[in-house]
Amino acid sequence: MEKQPQLDAAQQPSATGDMNPESFRHYGHQVVDWIADYLGDVGKYPVLSQNSPGAIRSALPAHPPAQPEAMEAILADVDHIVLPGITHWNSPGFMAYFSITGSGPGILGEMLCSALNVNAMLWRTSPAATELEQVTLDWLRQMLGLPHPLFGVINDTASSGVLYALAAAREAIPDLHIRQKGLSGRAEVPRLRFYTSQDAHSSVDKAGIVLGIGQEGLRKIGTDSEFRMDVLELERAIQEDIAAGWRPFAVTATVGTTSTSSIDPVPQIADICERYALWLHVDGSYGGMAAIDPDMRWVLGGCERADSLIVNPHKWLFTPLDCSAFYTRKPDVVKAAFSLIPEFLRNAESLGDEAPNLMDYGNALGRRFRALKLWMIMRYFGQEGLAARIHEHIHLAQLLVQWINEAPDFELMAPTPFSLVCFRAHPRGIAGEAQLEALNERLMNQINTGGRFFLSHTRVHGKFTIRVAIGNLRTTEQDIRVLWTEIQAHLAPEMETA
Numbered sequence: 001m002e003k004q005p006q007l008d009a010a011q012q013p014s015a016t017g018d019m020n021p022e023s024f025r026h027y028g029h030q031v032v033d034w035i036a037d038y039l040g041d042v043g044k045y046p047v048l049s050q051n052s053p054g055a056i057r058s059a060l061p062a063h064p065p066a067q068p069e070a071m072e073a074i075l076a077d078v079d080h081i082v083l084p085g086i087t088h089w090n091s092p093g094f095m096a097y098f099s100i101t102g103s104g105p106g107i108l109g110e111m112l113c114s115a116l117n118v119n120a121m122l123w124r125t126s127p128a129a130t131e132l133e134q135v136t137l138d139w140l141r142q143m144l145g146l147p148h149p150l151f152g153v154i155n156d157t158a159s160s161g162v163l164y165a166l167a168a169a170r171e172a173i174p175d176l177h178i179r180q181k182g183l184s185g186r187a188e189v190p191r192l193r194f195y196t197s198q199d200a201h202s203s204v205d206k207a208g209i210v211l212g213i214g215q216e217g218l219r220k221i222g223t224d225s226e227f228r229m230d231v232l233e234l235e236r237a238i239q240e241d242i243a244a245g246w247r248p249f250a251v252t253a254t255v256g257t258t259s260t261s262s263i264d265p266v267p268q269i270a271d272i273c274e275r276y277a278l279w280l281h282v283d284g285s286y287g288g289m290a291a292i293d294p295d296m297r298w299v300l301g302g303c304e305r306a307d308s309l310i311v312n313p314h315k316w317l318f319t320p321l322d323c324s325a326f327y328t329r330k331p332d333v334v335k336a337a338f339s340l341i342p343e344f345l346r347n348a349e350s351l352g353d354e355a356p357n358l359m360d361y362g363n364a365l366g367r368r369f370r371a372l373k374l375w376m377i378m379r380y381f382g383q384e385g386l387a388a389r390i391h392e393h394i395h396l397a398q399l400l401v402q403w404i405n406e407a408p409d410f411e412l413m414a415p416t417p418f419s420l421v422c423f424r425a426h427p428r429g430i431a432g433e434a435q436l437e438a439l440n441e442r443l444m445n446q447i448n449t450g451g452r453f454f455l456s457h458t459r460v461h462g463k464f465t466i467r468v469a470i471g472n473l474r475t476t477e478q479d480i481r482v483l484w485t486e487i488q489a490h491l492a493p494e495m496e497t498a
């Protein structure tokens with residue numbers, strides 16, 4: 001007879017408590033060993049999950065387990081059912097979208113975070129969670145070269161952060177009292193408008209939708225030859241809108257756009273925002289983090305004048321999802337937009353600046369202790385270690401750029417200020433755009449099917465463009481060499497048939 005996996009004491013029919021500490025220790029060691037092996041071997045898995053749709057669902061029972069199941073059986077299913085359905089973001093070959101890393105110290109921080117399981121809504125609901133959040137974000141501020149004072153708070157995502165920034169910007173419009181009175185059914189409220197470049201992230205559009213500004217309330221500004229917001233067009237648009245009765249209230253600029261990692265001219269945009277009294281939000285979710293590298297400090301030039309700024313440790317600071325740093329020079333305005341304290345949460349400490357209640361700076365009441373993992377990462381690598389790693393990713397991207405520039409059958413499609421390379425194959429003798437489009441899409445799909453790498457694409461001037469995003473701590477120069485060899489190898493047969 002097959003040996004049945006053993007149930008714990010806590011799984012016996014009469015038990016009503018949690019897994020006991022000894023069982024936790026036993027399975028905890030198993031899980032930590034599993035994680036260590038996984039991180040060591042992650043490059044051996046196909047990066048992009050090769051599952052077909054529905055594979056996981058059909059492998060799982062339709063109904064929940066009525067009786068306890070042994071941990072052995074659960075962990076075995078993680079291996080056999082869950083793992084094949086994982087796209088390995090932690091793989092050195094993951095270069096799609098923006099590449100990220102759940103680093104060792106960050107993963108350990110997450111483990112402690114869930115063990116402590118504190119809710120950092122009020123200072124008193126865990127002083128350490130609130131104060132560590134303030135300290136780590138002040139350290140990060142210093143690493144980025146941003147001036148003091150700057151209030152920081154950690155959100156789940158930049159998408160939440162931009163929503164909060166624009167809610168604050170809306171709150172800052174004098175005389176409209178939108179928080180109290182809302183937007184609809186009020187003849188005295190002009191139509192509101194904010195501005196961003198055509199290359200800004202979709203979370204900016206979504207924030208406008210959620211806030212009742214509407215998609216028409218977001219005016220997209222064109223970009224120059226390097227995909228940066230055209231500031232002359234921005235100012236013209238604002239003037240036009242004012243003349244037509246709109247009420248401009250904010251601009252969001254991007255340092256490191258998602259498509260090509262272009263950098264909007266923040267100092268000039270800040271001038272315009274000052275001239276027209278508009279809230280300036282800067283989205284540095286990916287690119288802003290580069291400022292930790294002293295050679296890259298310049299990328300946040302002008303951001304000291306922003307009303308709010310976001311950089312994402314979960315994007316390019318090796319922090320497991322989720323952790324997005326939101327900075328503002330105007331915490332009082334953000335608080336005015338969001339603070340709403342029900343009686344049961346009122347307490348004596350909720351007054352001072354020394355002990356802010358972080359639930360007052362956004363929509364979420366419950367807040368994870370996200371600062372713990374970030375604090376552990378900062379201490380484990382140190383500022384110089386973090387800078388060296390970001391510097392290396394930029395260096396690897398520049399290597400690939402050099403090879404592309406030297407290869408007659410490839411072309412760069414955008415500048416490479418960070419570690420994102422945008423290029424396409426353009427073999428001699430193939431001039432038709434439709435043909436180039438099909439060829440590059442095929443090339444990317446072949447790479448992705450190969451399993452060692454996962455790349456994604458964008459469109460640059462309407463042209464299909466392959467993106468190689470370098471940002472995982474496990475990615476080495478050797479990986480980039482192998483990728484380049486694979487790309488060239490896949491192009492060769494195309495050239496023969498051309």
Ligand SMILES: *Cc1c(COP(=O)(O)O)cnc(C)c1O
Pocket residue numbers: 098156157158159160201203254256257258283284285286312315324
């Ligand atoms: C990734 C990214 C975002 C979205 O970040 P989330 O934290 O996933 O919401 C926003 N803006 C830019 C420029 C990004 O690269």
